[in-house]
Amino acid sequence: MTEEHRVTEEPRTRRRQARGERRMADILDAAAKVFAQLGYEKATTNAIAAAAGISPGSLYQFFPNKEAIAQALADRFVAEMGGTHRTAFENLDFAALDLDELLDRVVDPIVAFNVANPGFKALFARPDMPAGLTGAAQPIQSALLGRVAAILAALDPELPDEDRDRAARVLVRIFQAMLPAVVDAPEPERPAEVRELKKVLRGYLAPIARED
Amino acid sequence: MTEEHRVTEEPRTRRRQARGERRMADILDAAAKVFAQLGYEKATTNAIAAAAGISPGSLYQFFPNKEAIAQALADRFVAEMGGTHRTAFENLDFAALDLDELLDRVVDPIVAFNVANPGFKALFARPDMPAGLTGAAQPIQSALLGRVAAILAALDPELPDEDRDRAARVLVRIFQAMLPAVVDAPEPERPAEVRELKKVLRGYLAPIARED
DNA sequence: CGAGAATACGAGCAATCGCTCGCGTTTACT
DNA sequence: AGTAAACGCGAGCGATTGCTCGTATTCTCG
Numbered sequence: 001m002t003e004e005h006r007v008t009e010e011p012r013t014r015r016r017q018a019r020g021e022r023r024m025a026d027i028l029d030a031a032a033k034v035f036a037q038l039g040y041e042k043a044t045t046n047a048i049a050a051a052a053g054i055s056p057g058s059l060y061q062f063f064p065n066k067e068a069i070a071q072a073l074a075d076r077f078v079a080e081m082g083g084t085h086r087t088a089f090e091n092l093d094f095a096a097l098d099l100d101e102l103l104d105r106v107v108d109p110i111v112a113f114n115v116a117n118p119g120f121k122a123l124f125a126r127p128d129m130p131a132g133l134t135g136a137a138q139p140i141q142s143a144l145l146g147r148v149a150a151i152l153a154a155l156d157p158e159l160p161d162e163d164r165d166r167a168a169r170v171l172v173r174i175f176q177a178m179l180p181a182v183v184d185a186p187e188p189e190r191p192a193e194v195r196e197l198k199k200v201l202r203g204y205l206a207p208i209a210r211e212d
Numbered sequence: 213m214t215e216e217h218r219v220t221e222e223p224r225t226r227r228r229q230a231r232g233e234r235r236m237a238d239i240l241d242a243a244a245k246v247f248a249q250l251g252y253e254k255a256t257t258n259a260i261a262a263a264a265g266i267s268p269g270s271l272y273q274f275f276p277n278k279e280a281i282a283q284a285l286a287d288r289f290v291a292e293m294g295g296t297h298r299t300a301f302e303n304l305d306f307a308a309l310d311l312d313e314l315l316d317r318v319v320d321p322i323v324a325f326n327v328a329n330p331g332f333k334a335l336f337a338r339p340d341m342p343a344g345l346t347g348a349a350q351p352i353q354s355a356l357l358g359r360v361a362a363i364l365a366a367l368d369p370e371l372p373d374e375d376r377d378r379a380a381r382v383l384v385r386i387f388q389a390m391l392p393a394v395v396d397a398p399e400p401e402r403p404a405e406v407r408e409l410k411k412v413l414r415g416y417l418a419p420i421a422r423e424d
Numbered sequence: 425c426g427a428g429a430a431t432a433c434g435a436g437c438a439a440t441c442g443c444t445c446g447c448g449t450t451t452a453c454t
Numbered sequence: 455a456g457t458a459a460a461c462g463c464g465a466g467c468g469a470t471t472g473c474t475c476g477t478a479t480t481c482t483c484g
Contacts, residue, residue, distance in 0.1 A: 177389030203415020267463045
């Protein structure tokens with residue numbers, strides 16, 4: 001038993017040099033671009049490697065397979081989105097705002113994030129993923145669902161959990177459905193698309209918001 | 213010039229026997245099943261042939277390629293949908309109905325059609341298609357868009373064409389987005405999903421409908 | 425410096441998929 | 455009966471794709 005004083009302990013994160021960390025970031029940047037252009041399924045790992053300026057073999061030194069790339073990219077997106085909008089969401093006095101203001105404050109930043117990161121919706125709004133939602137899309141989905149549910153709870157504290165979660169699912173689904181139209185719209189027509197998105201959300205939320 | 217008294221005239225539809233027509237229908241049935249289970253991209257032509265009980269070679273005696281199968285299936289869906297619901301749509305006195313009744317009359321048959329034909333949404337609500345919407349999904353999309361636009365025009369004849377078409381696109385998109393949740397829901401929970409779908413549609417339509 | 429790990433390469437393997445091709449069988453028509 | 459076209463088969467081709475492997479280079483640290 002004296003063979004190893006430090007047990008092999010599952011190879012969670014292998015030793016990595018600074019250059020390697022940079023490479024991983026480059027690969028994720030490249031993957032975001034390629035996913036944005038082609039979607040998850042049609043994006044090839046060789047294309048991602050080429051976009052990152054490395055060989056396929058090098059790519060697989062950092063990620064065990066294609067899904068892991070999407071996973072890591074999704075995790076990074078979740079982190080960035082959280083970091084960017086935490087302040088915008090947290091100290092909002094929901095009761096004091098009317099519905100239109102609330103929608104502006106919540107929708108606009110998310111739209112801006114998606115316009116700035118076109119690869120996001122490739123992982124979030126596409127049904128390409130392997131094994132349904134299990135995989136890369138799930139953490140993103142869960143993150144948004146949680147935030148929307150929290151807003152709903154603030155809007156109407158009386159709302160039963162079941163109804164609140166169902167409404168959150170519906171709202172996220174609407175968002176998913178309308179996002180491509182907003183993001184892919186040419187600059188001049190984007191505000192109109194955003195306006196329609198807010199109309200849909202407002203129409204669904206209005207009966208919930210006025211808890212009379 | 214006496215070579216052929218009957219010019220070859222482009223081989224539009226090749227001579228086909230009754231057995232062949234039946235085979236084509238069988239193939240489309242099989243394709244609907246496979247598309248429903250796997251989506252367009254992941255469905256293999258060999259799997260469709262196997263599901264139809266024929267060999268890959270025989271399949272390609274009737275359809276030149278995979279997309280043509282989807283195209284033909286989409287055309288058949290459009291025809292069936294039109295035949296089923298024409299009466300339901302045509303002689304509706306929109307002005308006399310309130311919004312909830314109108315939604316019931318329009319949404320319920322379409323939902324029923326989709327529950328009965330689970331392959332439909334694989335062609336209608338999936339972004340798998342080759343070359344964007346060009347291809348099989350387009351005729352379905354156009355058919356629905358036209359009907360929705362007609363209803364909107366009846367609801368508010370003053371509505372400018374541009375606004376009406378945009379609203380129609382939004383409504384169809386919402387339908388697309390919510391349909392999978394409705395169709396894939398287990399029997400007992402389906403009515404609840406349908407109710408949410410109608411809530412969303414009603415919320416968006418209400419400001420358009422009351423043309424005060 | 426020297427050893428071992430991390431990084432890097434890119435040809436190419438194994439599996440998949442849309443589709444073809446050669447050939448045999450059945451049907452329609454004269 | 456005889457002919458041509460329609461129907462049918464299934465092995466497998468050509469292209470693609472996720473990923474591997476042998477090998478070479480660079481970095482870290484004692």
